[in-house]
Amino acid sequence: MPRATHPNAFLAVRSTSCIAVIYATFIFAGNQVAAEDVSDATRNTDTWRIGMSAAFSGPASALGNGMRVGIESYFESINRQGGVAGRTLELITIDDAYEPSMTAPNMRRLIDQHNVLCVIGNVGTPTAAVAVPIANEKRVPMFGAFTGAGLLRRTPPDRYVINYRASYAEETARMIEGLVNELQLSPNEIGFFTQNDAYGDAGWKGAVAALKEIGFADAEFLPHGRYTRNTIDVEDGLSRLMDPRETVKAVVMVGAYKPCARFIKLARKHGFNPIFLNVSFVGSSSLVTELGQWGDGVIITQVVPTPNGTTEAAAEFRDIVPAQHQNFVSFEGYLVGKAFVESLRLAGNDATSETLIDAVESNHAIDLGLGIRHRLDKHEHQFSHQIWPTSIRDGQLVLLEDWNQSVVDAKRFEVQGTNQ
Incomplete structure (x- = not known):
């Protein structure tokens, strides 16, 4: 059945605002279907209802829309094959614009009015800070959120929080390893530029922990702009790192693509050209586009392998997601969708939120087409711990096999500077 007329194409749903109606539409599907509030008594037993609260508008919208494309594309492919246990998958989305004040009512609406089995693919750490307590309170799984924050990775894990991606601590630890071991930088030559909230804090704390792990006790006192x-108010943060009393040769960045791009452009235009490193949440494709000619040598850690790779998962992803929407974010959405479907199959024909979690924790091997098998249990609620460093070269993202190459790629800015 063609995607544009599929009966389970992306739904448009009413927001919690009392003065506006916000339609969350699937960005490449042509049709819109209004989602009605339902109760258990009227719920369609031929459908698995899955919820998502994410940024579909605002500065972080590329992340929400990318995750939605990947998840919805995979759900549609499963629906064309008859669904799961004879029931189709229906993804109900509500825009939170990356604002926690919108996420909380969205979560309650999805759970209390739409009776979702699970919430999947939510975007962001500050939004997760309010979503996780609601998921725990309502005993509804929060699956595969697009954030690496520690608040979703407690020890022991929260029963109703299942992660796909590696943590920010793992991403920033890989950055520190590359800077210190492969580029031979001194820890006191590293600085930070972070978003001034729980997301920025999570990344910064991860890097600080990694530096302390290698014996650098003063990591908290390194230059830190916010x-x-x-x-995109980055000037104060940039001035902190350009302080002539500091010697910053690498900047670990934990932010969104627009402010990070503006920071890098301004820095390079003013002759400040350290190694810039971004965590995956920045949104690689959007950062590359926003940086334009100023991007060469910028490093971005990824939590999924390249979507252009040779794995079975990458090949299927390229087959079901339109080319213009293929990137690291939508590939993560696809993998999250697939991980959820495989977990749902394990839970059986009459799955509930509780039996879904039981199935995830069963230590049963789950094959996502990545060449490895994932096993989760009561003590392990994260599918992947792998990191893939990439860098920008000639306007393209490439796997970073030699960290010195990123330094070479960025050298031209030292020569050309403000002549760009």
């Missing part, structure tokens, strides 16, 4: 979420 900016406010959903703004």
